[in-house]
Amino acid sequence: MHIYTGIFFTALATLVYEITLLRILSVMSWYHLAFFAVSTAMLGMTGGAVTVYLNKKAFEPENLNNSYIKAAIAFAVSLPVSLTLLCFTPIVYQHNIASVTRILLAAFYCIIPYYFSGIVITAILTREEKPVGKLYGADLGGAAIGCLAVILGLEFLSAPNMILFAAVIASIGAFIFSIRSKGTMLKSASMACVALVLAVFIGNIISGDFISPRTIKGHKSDTRKFYFQKWNSFSWVNVSGMEFKRPYLWGTSPITPDLPVKVHGLSVDGEAGTFMLNMDDMANLEVLKYDMVNLAHYIRPNGGSCVIGVGGGRDITSSIVFGHDRVVGIEVNPIFIKLLKGKFRDFAGLADRPGVELVADEARSYLARSTEKFNVITMALIDTWAATGAGAFTLSENGLYTVEAWKVFLDRLNDGGVFTVSRWFSEHQPGETARIVNLAVTALYKRGVSDPSKHIVLTAIGNIATLLVSNKPFSDEDLKVLRETAERLKFKIFIFPGQEPENEWLRKIITGKSIEEINALVKDAPLNYTAPTDERPYFFNMIKLNNLSFAWRYSAGGISGNMVANITLLILIGALMFFVLAVIVVPLLAGAKKDANKVDYAPAFYFALIGAGFMFVQIAMVQRLSVFLGHPVYALGILLFTMILSAGIGSLVSEKIAITKPPLSKVYPVVIGGYIITLALLMPVIISAMTTFSMAAKIASSIAMVAPLAFVMGMCFPAGMRMISGTKAAGTPWYWALNGIFGVFASAVVVLISIYSGITTNFYIGALCYLSLLFFIPKMQVMAEVKAKAEANVMAEEKAKAKTKVKTKAKVKAKAKKKRKK
Structure with a gap:
């Protein structure tokens, strides 16, 4: 039981x-470098698997227990050490060697x-003489609980x-493993490990996070100096001190006049800044009327x-x-609503103001369920750059920038209401702005509008x-007020009903007579200006594969960060391909010449697939259902937990049936x-039909879709291990390594x-991977049969030898007895 509990904690x-x-x-x-964290996980664990494979003596039965106990202790100790080194290492994007x-x-x-961690898990799964289904089930069970632990923690x-709390958990796992150790040294070392990491954990809390990032987005920072800060599973929000x-x-x-007010600056993950204003001085708050993002209010100053x-x-x-007496604010991050x-209830003065409602929810999901309509809906520069555990490359706001989402927003407007969106812009290269214009035109065409150009105005400054x-x-009257206001406030008009835009790409988009014609007109644009959909919801990722060099040359506000993200992803995929060749293919080819226990192609393909x-x-499930559930925490906590736990249960059940x-x-x-x-075929239909359902119903349907599939998928690994167990047992860590490295390689490719x-x-592609197993399972079964026959022959020979020895001994005894009688 100790081994199952230990691998669970690990x-x-x-x-x-x-x-x-x-x-x-x-x-x-x-956020794009955060995606690399997923890769480092599998690269590190694959390195552990390689160690188990190459260092055969250390992981022979007589040494196995002590070897993975040492690795478990090292895992627990390395967590605070690595965290400290990482936090004090400045990560800055510059074109130099440093x-x-x-x-x-x-x-x-x-x-x-x-x-x-890779050494511990690989050694146990591939070397311990325990049912691999139960071991793998315990492994996945621990991983599933880990998903929930992060959200709650x-x-x-x-x-x-x-x-540091994870280090405490790891040290408990090491101590549980050490209970099986025959000596006292490893038991003492594991207890000392628990005490050490627990002391570091408590000490860091007391010190106010001495161990914390000292460089944020390339700038030096001491997180302990913020006026207020709060973490959750998809963001870090900090508040600076009050200024006037x-x-x-x-x-x-x-x-703009110089009208000062009391203000707190807020940021998410060190960027994506926002501000909290004190409402005591309403006269000075008139300064907000000089912000272009509020232009829609000049023609719709009331009505909600x-x-x-x-x-x-x-x-x-x-x-x-x-002048709006009814305002609904919807925020996906509950930290802001709680603040x-x-x-900051008294400072902001919004929570107690009549007519103001603050909602912690995902806006698209909330508005799809709501029946309330408004004269103005505002979405000003909404992006957080925040990586979530559900998919580190995906911005949580991507679901807001799709045709389906904008149809929902337009439906929630009163007749003649205005949906206003602000994004980054460059006059010479409209970038994100061109894409939101196409989004608007496409959404209007989808609603049956014959001439979208009469429904759209675009202004810019800076x-x-x-x-x-x-x-x-x-x-x-609307157009008269908008033109006069823009001229008075010195805003430049780029799109206006009755006049053709000067910018080539804006002109092609706004004058296109159909969605198909627009897509054809912008086909040769340097960036992807097509309107994102729920099928392809990556609004911020605009680079074309045939124009990658553009990302290095282009810079226009925040979009340049997204350009770098695309390039980073492609570089990561290239690096992973090199890693697969260097760490998997080359050693396998070299080992094939030297090792009698070489790795066979059939199980290699099986575990890679x-x-x-x-x-x-x-990842496809998470991407699809994240938009449906409308919140990154649900995707992380429910989908990953359900998939991993169901796979673990499937692994346990596989021990009870003849799946091999x-x-x-x-x-x-x-x-x-x-x-x-x-x-793949039914999910879009189900999601569309359940758009207005309650969150409980959406969660239940998501679990119902995910759990059965993950349950059967969880049987594949233990089934494969049982088919090859003993056939070339020394190579089993390689198969675990292949499983991991192709998993992380796929995690990069799937986003692309x-x-x-x-x-x-x-x-x-996922379905093809699993269907392809049919080509390799027969070969693995033949290997298992050959192994069984060989074992039977060996046992028969040993029995024959044993019988011969018995007969020989009997003859010797008989001869000795005769001699004594003589």
């Missing part, structure tokens, strides 16, 4: 470390704990302290306002200043553009492949495919 600590590391890297760097070296060092620090602990100054405006008019992305509440304050209703979209053509297939399906023999051995790949294809081909494609 897997739990590993998952907590992996998901929390995403959060820390998202704070220290941009910057590259620091990034490589940071990656190395991240890998160290995974390496020792980060409500009370900072991310650095969460990793003119508030920062996104689209500042050149004639909805703000998507509350942040510090500034856009709600703007609605009140213009406005709790610690590097900010503001788009106004109405579900009805703008009236002559189930590793890749699982990731293709898992016909007919079941031919059935389970077909069941999995068929289920995936069916899910989602961006450029669509989420459904990943389902089909």
Whole structure:
């Protein structure tokens, strides 16, 4: 029982470390580097698997227990050490050797704990004489609980302290393993390890997080100096001290008066700034009327306002200043709502104001369920750059920038209401702005509008553009007010009913007579200006594969960070391909010449396919259902927990059935492949039909879709291990390594495919991976039969030898007896 409990705690600590590391890297760097945390996990664990394979003597039966106890202790100790080294390593994006070296060092620090965890898990799964289904089930069970532990833990602990808590869990796992040790040295060492990491954990809490990131987005920072800070599973929010100054405006008019107010600055993961304004001095808050993002309020100053992305509440304050007596603020991050209703309730003055409603929910999901309509819906520069455990490359706001989402927003407007969106802009290269214009045009065409150009106005100043979209053509009075206001406040008009835009790409989009014609017109644009959909919801990822060099040349506000993200992803895929060749293929080819126990191709393909297939399906499911559930925490906590736990249960059940023999051995790949294809076809229909359902119903339906598939997928690994067990036992760690490395390789490729081909494609590739197992299972069964026959022959020979020895001994005794009688 000790071994099952030990691997459970080790897997739990590993998952907590992996998901929390995403959060820390998202704070220290941009979200695209946080994606690299997923890769370092599998690279480190694969390194551990390689160690088990090469160091055969250390993992022979007589040494096995002590070897993985030592690795478990090293895993627990390495967590606080690696965390400290990482936090004090500045990650800065510069084109020099020092910057590259620091990034490589940071990656190395991240890998160290995974390496020792990989040794522990690989040694147990491939060397222990225990039912592999039960061992794998315990491993996945710990990982599943780890998903929930992060969500709950980060409500009370900072991310650095969460990793230190993972170290405590890991040390408990090491102590449980040591109970089986015959000597006292390892038991004493494991107890000392528990005491040490527990002391570091408690000490860091008392010190106010001495171990915490000292470089945030390339700038030196001491997180302990913030006025207030709070972590959760998908963000780190900090509040700076109060200042008395003119508030920062996104689209500042050149004639803006210097009207100071009391203000707190807030940020998410060190960037994506927002502000909280004090409402005591309403006269000075008139300064908000000089911000271009509030232009829609000049033609719709009352009648109800909805703000998507509350942040510090500034856009709600703007609605009140213009005259709206009913304002609904919707914020996906509950931390902001808690601040406005709790610690800063009196300062902001919004929670107690009549007519103001603050909602902690995902805006699209909330508005799809709601029947309330508004005169203005505002979405001003909503992006957080925050990596979530559900998919570190995916911005949580991507679901807000799709055609389906904008149809929902336009439906929630009163007749003649205005949906206003502000994004980054460059006059010479419109970038994100061109894409939101196409989004607006496409959504209007989808609603049956014959001439979208009469429904759209676009203004800009500096590097900010503001788009106004109405579900009805703008009236002559609306256009008169907008033009006069833009001229008075010195905002430049780029799109206006009755006049053709000067910019080539804006002109092609706004004058296109159909969605198909527009897509044809922008086909040769340097960036992808097509309107994102729920099938391809990556609004921020605009690079074309045939124009990658553009990312290095282009810079326009925040979009440049997304350009770097795309390039980083492609570099990561290239690095992973090199890693597969260097660490897997080359050693296998070299080992084939030297090792009698060489790795066979059939099980190698089998384990590589189930590793890749699982990731293709898992990430595609998370991408699809994240939009459906409308919140990154639900995707992380429910989907990953359900998938991993169901797979663990499937692994346990596989020990009870003859899954390695016909007919079941031919059935389970077909069941999995068929289920995936069916899910790919039906899931969009189910999601569309349940858009307005309650969150409880959505969660239940998600679990119902995910659990059965994950249950059967969880049988694949133990089934494969049982088929090859003993055939070339020394090579089994390689198969575990292959499973992991192709899993992480797939995790990078699946994102690339989602961006450029669509989420459904990943389902089909995942199904193909599982169906392909049918080609390799027969070969593995033959290997198992050969092994069984060989073992039978060996046993027969040993029995024959034993009988011969008995007969010989009997003859010797008989002869001796005769001699004594004589």
